[in-house]
Amino acid sequence: MAQLVSLSEAIAETVHDGDSVALEGFTHLIPFAAGHEVLRQGRRDLELIRMTPDILYDQMIGVGAARRLVFSYGGNPGVGSLHRFRDAIEHGWPRPIEVEEHSHAGMANRYVAGASRLPFMVMRGYTGTDLAAHTNVRPITCPFSGEELMAVPALNPDVAIVHAQEADRDGNVQLWGIPGVQKEALLAASRTVVTVERTVERIEQRPGGVVIPGWVIDFVAESPGGSLPSYAAGITQRDNNFYREWDVISRDREQFQAWMEAHVLGGVTA
Template sequence: MSMREAIAAYVHDGDTVSLEGFTHLIPTAAGHEIIRQGRRNLTVVRMTADIVVDQMLAGGCVSKLVSSFVGNSSAGSLGELRRRIEHKVPEPLEFEEYSHYGMVCRYLAGAQRLPFYPLRSYAGSGLTSVNDGIRKVVSPYPAPDGGEEHVYVVPPVNPDVTIVHAQRADRAGNTQIWGLTGIQAEAVFAAERAVVVVEEIVDDEVVRSDPNRTVIPAHAVDAVVVCPRGAHPSFAQGYYDRDNAFYRAWSHISKDSARLRGWLAEWVYGTRDHEEYVARLGEAFWADLAVGDAWSLPVNYGRRL
């Protein structure tokens, strides 16, 4: 599908939408299309809420955020998110906060259709006082000393739709990722619907030649969208580098509400699609983000003679 078709078909007002990609392969172009189509009252689930979430907030798309980290990826703050949480301007944002691993466990529980997932890392944490979704249960097994053991648990998350970005897929949706991976596969399996955005579609033989890179199998995918450079300003290993200048600039853009809305007017509402966004930046800009070759050595998987 085109990005426009996929968002129209699979993202609806009031949905819970997961956007995953950890520093790498962030589905920014999908977030922009959600803004263009004017989706409202979304619950956004993203382990590391960053620039794309800030932009969707400014676009009026998000009423609730579920996340474990909010910030401009080591380059500063998210101005729109801070206005919503700290000052309730222009309206309040419901924020449900977990740790990184707490979010991982929520996806694991959702993907496996479990009622909860146990973890130890909340012992002594202040998060339990601000999030009543983090609870404590008695282990059904005795502790080493024979007594009761109490374990923290988190609930599953089952998004209406998960959207991820990846390097490549075949036409069936077998999706391959390399480099820095996150929780994409679990987020896809946890969801009712899944949209995979890729840098390119490749022939079946390419995927079959290196099956261990297939992180998401076709049967879990509802739509494949080809969108080159669709992760900008994040990076796609082997395709283009991270746009660090944009990350640094974003803190200044988002700090000023009027300037942020001006940016949206020019770069999101003012472009028909991501292809126009890419073209407007210009080839000289993309040449600065070009990456050199670093080929992996061949692997002999072997076959019957």
């Protein structure tokens, strides 16, 4: 049964140096506040997992918290490059980072395998591209038809962290709008944290709402606005201007560090 705790307690209980951590959110409900708390607690050597590492992972990579990145698309959507991500891969700053990359379909199926507690999923893909030779996939023959398919290995992160609109007092959670891959990430992980915009007396299921029962969640923490500058449909708005501003802030190493110090780390030595 989920415990309702503070954000700092939830992170302290679940995320340790060296862990594999998936902070999921496909362009919506990105758990910024939780990611920032991970950084304030000084976690290092993380294996960061996410389909779409955007600004949050750019920040986490830029302060040197990640030793490895597993992903399928590393860009600032609609704006351009992630400069800290690029600097880490192209120049090893502030530390070299190992990457394992997939297609979106590959990553999504890796989470599905993880949530299903199966060793792999089968899909059509990777064949005829250079991705296959640079990542962890293996060809497999269909035992029924003989068709050559691709197997992608299960993704079972140590920790999954997602953001949702609401939770009740038993830690049952509901999210709505673009659901991404959050349910799969939670069910695939060993330890789980959900941050929420608000706590309600009772969850009333909405059309298109995804309800996740509190008994598969370890910790729920209230974090109003916790996905900004991303958004929580129906509650907060995506700050498109910040996504554009980030392009400028993140281009320069010193400017990036000053911004992180002022807005995220707040004097904590990370």
